[in-house]
């Protein structure tokens with residue numbers, strides 16, 4: 001058996017076409033969704049992601065602005081930019097690209113963004129709503145994972161979902177969203193004593209730790225659904241995930257490739273949140 005590839009690039013393209021239609025409908029009421037992206041410093045990967053976000057916005061008709069601030073920007077200056085954007089009626093979504101330089105507290109920055117414009121879904125109010133199952137902006141990568149599972153008609157309710165990694169951006173929230181979909185959820189992390197004993201029990205295995213090819217065929221249950229959130233470079237400098245794709249491909253039932261799996265869904269869900277936010281304009 002060869003695992004079915006869960007094609008995030010294809011699902012993202014379908015969603016972009018749908019969003020384009022929604023945006024043109026909104027335009028009839030004089031509303032153009034607006035996204036503000038703040039990038040601090042010159043991290044190469046962050047610059048690439050920010051460019052992709054802006055390019056995708058342009059494709060679907062979302063107006064986007066970029067504030068590119070120097071690496072030595074103080075927290076105070078960054079907060080003043082956020083304050084200005086919170087009060088800008090043309091801006092529906094504010095996103096601060098992570099990670100931030102070490103002189104700036106990520107938590108302080110996230111908490112300064114108005115929850116109504118927090119299209120990353122990182123604000124504690126939105127995280128609280130996600131936990132209680134209230135409608136709110138959901139974090140983009142975790143939400144994209146749920147959309148990919150649903151598009152592939154994977155049974156989530158009643159499944160045992162194992163999440164390896166406990167970051168605030170991916171691990172913790174994806175576990176919560178799987179729980180909201182009625183999975184039984186187990187979290188594993190760097191202090192987990194016998195990782196393989198747990199991952200081999202997973203019907204759905206989500207891996208988000210940033211260790212190239214950590215998960216091998218011995219770590220998974222035959223027929224498991226594998227979601228690989230990792231983005232690493234292998235020994236030849238080639239992009240690869242946290243899962244050894246070639247090793248597990250023949251025993252998994254579904255798998256997300258890297259690249260082209262989870263990654264493209266992150267930006268797609270950001271655009272969806274921005275459109276939702278524009279719909280909430282009063």
Ligand SMILES: Nc1nc2c(c(=O)[nH]1)N[C@@H](CN(C=O)c1ccc(C(=O)N[C@@H](CCC(=O)O)C(=O)O)cc1)CN2
Nearest residue numbers: 049096097098099120140259260261262263264266267
């Ligand atoms: N404010 C935020 N910061 C960060 C987030 C986030 O959701 N909000 N997530 C990541 C980076 N990220 C978006 O910001 C992101 C990462 C990867 C991809 C993607 O499409 N990856 C491609 C491969 C790209 C490549 O070739 O290098 C893929 O997997 O196919 C999109 C967005 C951290 N920061």
Ligand SMILES: [Mg+2]
Nearest residue numbers: 165166167209
């Ligand atoms: Mg982690």
